Amino acid sequence: AQSVTQPDIHITVSEGASLELRCNYSYGATPYLFWYVQSPGQGLQLLLKYFSGDTLVQGIKGFEAEFKRSQSSFNLRKPSVHWSDAAEYFCAVRHTGGFKTIFGAGTRLFVKA
Amino acid sequence: NAGVTQTPKFRVLKTGQSMTLLCAQDMNHEYMYWYRQDPGMGLRLIHYSVGEGTTAKGEVPDGYNVSRLKKQNFLLGLESAAPSQTSVYFCASILKGGPTEAFFGQGTRLTVV
Numbered sequence: 001a002q003s004v005t006q007p008d009i010h011i012t013v014s015e016g017a018s019l020e021l022r023c024n025y026s027y028g029a030t031p032y033l034f035w036y037v038q039s040p041g042q043g044l045q046l047l048l049k050y051f052s053g054d055t056l057v058q059g060i061k062g063f064e065a066e067f068k069r070s071q072s073s074f075n076l077r078k079p080s081v082h083w084s085d086a087a088e089y090f091c092a093v094r095h096t097g098g099f100k101t102i103f104g105a106g107t108r109l110f111v112k113a
Numbered sequence: 114n115a116g117v118t119q120t121p122k123f124r125v126l127k128t129g130q131s132m133t134l135l136c137a138q139d140m141n142h143e144y145m146y147w148y149r150q151d152p153g154m155g156l157r158l159i160h161y162s163v164g165e166g167t168t169a170k171g172e173v174p175d176g177y178n179v180s181r182l183k184k185q186n187f188l189l190g191l192e193s194a195a196p197s198q199t200s201v202y203f204c205a206s207i208l209k210g211g212p213t214e215a216f217f218g219q220g221t222r223l224t225v226v
Contacts, residue, residue: 034215036217043203043218043220045217046214046215046216049214051212090155090156092215097210098210099163099169100171101158101205101207102158103148103155103157105154105155106153106155
């Protein structure tokens with residue numbers, strides 16, 4: 001069965017510091033991969049997605065993610081975090097022939113001044 | 114375009130009461146989903162539909178029923194609410210299978226007392 005692991009329940013970074021959120025998935029083939037962000041009391045907004053091709057994908061708000069097949073990982077990065085980035089981040093996968101998108105448990109990001 | 118709209122946004126139920134959550138999308142999407150979000154557990158799939166008149170069970174279907182009588186609407190029913198169903202419920206839709214992402218509603222916060 002597919003599964004998604006986000007090892008960090010929460011992370012605190014200083015404003016202006018770099019950020020990396022980890023995501024590992026369990027699936028035999030390369031799935032479709034997604035990162036979503038959720039601000040408090042809001043729905044989920046797509047940050048970026050990977051379907052195929054270039055393994056480094058760019059998203060909105062200055063985020064990027066890199067797909068590493070050998071590590072079954074799809075880590076999210078941002079070079080310089082802003083206070084407005086404080087939110088919860090979800091990694092998600094869907095296999096290429098499937099109907100269901102499976103989500104990780106989420107990583108809550110705190111940004112300190 | 115409104116995207117994905119959920120009704121209501123908030124609701125408080127007494128144990129044993131019933132209710133229906135409505136999800137409507139105006140993007141002509143084929144697939145629709147109901148998730149529940151609980152702290153530390155990410156989003157878990159309750160039921161989904163791959164087309165008008167079809168429904169299928171997800172990861173946590175017990176205590177819920179769904180119907181998709183019209184392509185644009187996906188209803189989630191609680192026949193006899195229990196405190197364990199206190200959660201935030203999200204509806205999502207996808208255009209179709211393949212390389213596409215899910216679009217989410219703003220959520221319904223349900224409290225069962």
